[in-house]
Amino acid sequence: MPRIHVLEEHVANQIAAGEVIERPASVVKELVENAIDAGSTQIEVRAEEAGLTRIEVRDNGSGIEPEECQLAFARHATSKIRTEKDLMRISSLGFRGEALASIAAVSKVRMITATSSERAGVQLYLEGGEVRERQQTASPKGTCIQVCDLFYNTPARLKYLKSMQTELAHIHDVLARLALGHPDISFRFYHQGRMVFSTDGDGKLLHVIHAVYGLNTARSMIPIREEAPDFELDGYVSKPQTNRASRSHIIWIVNGRAVKNASLTHALLDAYHTLLPQRRYPIAVVHLRMDPQLVDVNVHPAKLEVRFSKEQELMKWLKESVSRQLHRQSLVLDGPATARPVGLLAGSRSKPLQQREAVNQQVQFNFMRPVEKTVRQAHTAGDIPAKPSENPEAENPKAEEPKWETVPKPDMVRETQPLNLDAGPNRDAGRQAPECAALYVEEEASLDASLPSRSEEAGERLPMMYPLGQLHGTYILAQNEDGLYMVDQHAAQERIFYERFSEMARDMQVQRQPLMIPLTIHLHPQEASLLNELITLRKEEILGLGIEIEPFGQHTFLVRSYPAWVPPDEEEFWLQEMLQRLLQHGGNPSKISIEDVLDEAIMGLACKAAIKANRHLRLEEMQQLLDDLRQARQPFTCPHGRPVVIHFSHNQIKRMFKRIM
Numbered sequence: 001m002p003r004i005h006v007l008e009e010h011v012a013n014q015i016a017a018g019e020v021i022e023r024p025a026s027v028v029k030e031l032v033e034n035a036i037d038a039g040s041t042q043i044e045v046r047a048e049e050a051g052l053t054r055i056e057v058r059d060n061g062s063g064i065e066p067e068e069c070q071l072a073f074a075r076h077a078t079s080k081i082r083t084e085k086d087l088m089r090i091s092s093l094g095f096r097g098e099a100l101a102s103i104a105a106v107s108k109v110r111m112i113t114a115t116s117s118e119r120a121g122v123q124l125y126l127e128g129g130e131v132r133e134r135q136q137t138a139s140p141k142g143t144c145i146q147v148c149d150l151f152y153n154t155p156a157r158l159k160y161l162k163s164m165q166t167e168l169a170h171i172h173d174v175l176a177r178l179a180l181g182h183p184d185i186s187f188r189f190y191h192q193g194r195m196v197f198s199t200d201g202d203g204k205l206l207h208v209i210h211a212v213y214g215l216n217t218a219r220s221m222i223p224i225r226e227e228a229p230d231f232e233l234d235g236y237v238s239k240p241q242t243n244r245a246s247r248s249h250i251i252w253i254v255n256g257r258a259v260k261n262a263s264l265t266h267a268l269l270d271a272y273h274t275l276l277p278q279r280r281y282p283i284a285v286v287h288l289r290m291d292p293q294l295v296d297v298n299v300h301p302a303k304l305e306v307r308f309s310k311e312q313e314l315m316k317w318l319k320e321s322v323s324r325q326l327h328r329q330s331l332v333l334d335g336p337a338t339a340r341p342v343g344l345l346a347g348s349r350s351k352p353l354q355q356r357e358a359v360n361q362q363v364q365f366n367f368m369r370p371v372e373k374t375v376r377q378a379h380t381a382g383d384i385p386a387k388p389s390e391n392p393e394a395e396n397p398k399a400e401e402p403k404w405e406t407v408p409k410p411d412m413v414r415e416t417q418p419l420n421l422d423a424g425p426n427r428d429a430g431r432q433a434p435e436c437a438a439l440y441v442e443e444e445a446s447l448d449a450s451l452p453s454r455s456e457e458a459g460e461r462l463p464m465m466y467p468l469g470q471l472h473g474t475y476i477l478a479q480n481e482d483g484l485y486m487v488d489q490h491a492a493q494e495r496i497f498y499e500r501f502s503e504m505a506r507d508m509q510v511q512r513q514p515l516m517i518p519l520t521i522h523l524h525p526q527e528a529s530l531l532n533e534l535i536t537l538r539k540e541e542i543l544g545l546g547i548e549i550e551p552f553g554q555h556t557f558l559v560r561s562y563p564a565w566v567p568p569d570e571e572e573f574w575l576q577e578m579l580q581r582l583l584q585h586g587g588n589p590s591k592i593s594i595e596d597v598l599d600e601a602i603m604g605l606a607c608k609a610a611i612k613a614n615r616h617l618r619l620e621e622m623q624q625l626l627d628d629l630r631q632a633r634q635p636f637t638c639p640h641g642r643p644v645v646i647h648f649s650h651n652q653i654k655r656m657f658k659r660i661m
């Protein structure tokens with residue numbers, strides 16, 4: 001057995017570095033967080049080869065005093081906290097005093113820093129944590145840290161890195177979160193000398209969302225702003241039609257720190273219940289502010305997770321706030337902005353598939369493509385020569401196509417939006433300036449629209465519509481002074497029934513209706529034992545739903561009554577639906593959420609009972625349906641999250657016919 005000894009400092013530092021510095025993106029995160037803590041208003045990040053050969057972060061913050069420069073690289077050296085009490089109320093991003101020590105342990109670092117432009121600054125060079133050079137230097141106020149040859153002395157770590165594209169995507173993700181967390185700071189991010197994205201630092205979160213996610217997403221964001229005694233909420237959530245296949249675009253910023261928190265995300269998704277298709281998630285950037293004593297940020301080495309001390313209260317409030325906002329908005333989908341006149345299609349019939357693909361590509365989100373922002377930035381930042389052309393892409397479509405343009409980001413995956421109809425071919429290209437301007441005007445307008453003074457009555461969110469006829473026996477065409485509407489008759493009635501049934505089924509005094517002949521149900525032995533347990537453990541709740549059921553023999557059950565609200569001829573379907581969903585939830589019968597089961601079963605019944613496609617409706621029936629829909633609490637999607645109404649405004653129609661351009 002070898003003898004026990006204390007590890008040499010540089011080995012210990014390398015081990016500790018592993019926790020904080022996992023990949024190039026971790027370096028970027030730590031350096032930029034330091035820049036933010038130093039009160040910077042401008043932060044510039046440059047990376048070469050996804051940060052592996054070089055990462056440079058330059059800020060205009062406080063700088064570091066010459067006598068403290070070396071200390072900054074010592075482990076557990078920090079200016080941000082002093083005593084254990086400070087740990088309970090952290091308001092800076094850093095506090096562990098580990099980042100610079102960890103970064104220096106696994107790379108070659110050069111730091112230039114000055115606390116004022118008049119006094120000389122310091123330049124320090126370290127290799128593997130050891131100071132190799134130190135000299136006085138002239139420098140503007142602020143700090144610039146260059147990290148070269150990351151992991152040069154820990155080859156094992158290098159092996160775990162993914163492709164350059166993936167690492168770059170991680171950096172992008174980290175920076176996007178930091179920028180979204182600090183709209184008042186101007187960020188610029190360059191990779192291989194080319195701008196990837198930048199933000200103005202004008203304090204407007206929507207502008208940062210625009211820079212990070214693009215114009216279409218920014219336009220479909222709904223502002224939320226709420227205050228409670230303990231919490232403050234401020235941010236944007238997407239209209240349901242703008243959604244993604246993963247939750248990773250739900251971004252929480254708690255007291256300025258981007259964090260992951262499953263409970264927050266869960267509460268938000270609850271607010272979107274029935275507005276989104278299954279396995280689709282909104283985009284959200286939400287700032288939460290609260291007394292630092294109510295959050296514990298010291299639960300994760302990379303400070304990515306937090307714990308809340310008033311968790312339940314916070315979640316309930318969050319869900320209600322978002323839900324209220326979603327119920328105030330008109331969520332009618334807009335029809336396409338441009339459409340090809342009939343006849344012009346003829347020439348391209350030979351390749352309809354490619355054409356569809358081309359359109360699909362247009363709807364993709366190009367996180368890595370700097371074009372949109374570049375055009376705007378070019379005028380102010382001066383980093384990129386402004387192109388005179390209105391459409392830089394069309395001018396030279398293949399020019400300078402960097403490898404990383406097609407990066408599939410692990411987190412921020414670019415994808416088509418299934419329901420987004422507002423992105424016609426080339427919509428974004430070539431019309432940047434006016435649209436950007438419109439966006440900013442709209443922000444104010446939409447903020448106003450969201451104020452509670454507006455009528456909250458659901459009926460008023462969907463205007464009166466007058467039916468013109470039916471298309472393919474499936475869609476109602478209707479009009480009013482605002483243009484043309486297409487309504488999916490099945491989806492509309494599904495929504496109406498879903499809300500009606502939900503209300504009746506949750507009525508405290510659900511009436512029971514005895515069955516003339518009790519319904520006999522035979523089950524598989526396993527299911528039978530689960531149902532038996534359920535009947536014993538949750539008898540009152542099941543009876544409260546209006547269902548009277550009892551065991552009858554070994555694997556057989558008798559249902560004697562059903563809830564009276566169930567439409568005629570649907571009793572058996574309803575009972576089967578409830579039972580099946582109960583059994584599907586399986587597991588521990590005392591834990592099954594009867595509320596969830598009921599909700600799913602009501603969706604099933606609403607779908608079954610709603611008029612199907614290909615059914616002729618008379619004009620009066622259409623009018624009735626539209627009127628009922630206007631009374632719905634949430635008339636814009638069916639309970640499965642599909643759209644119910646699509647609107648073509650007068651102007652859109654005029655544009656399609658080229659009456660206006």
Ligand code: ADP
Pocket residue numbers: 030034035038059061062063064072073077078079080093094095096097098099100101142143
């Ligand atoms: P922490 O951020 O947890 O305090 P770090 O190792 O990241 O620990 O940084 C150590 C200290 O170095 C910080 O507390 C801060 O005083 C100083 N420092 C680091 N980066 C900067 C910067 N960009 N500007 C000013 N001071 C900085």
Ligand code: MG
Pocket residue numbers: 030033034093094095097099100
């Ligand atoms: Mg730090």
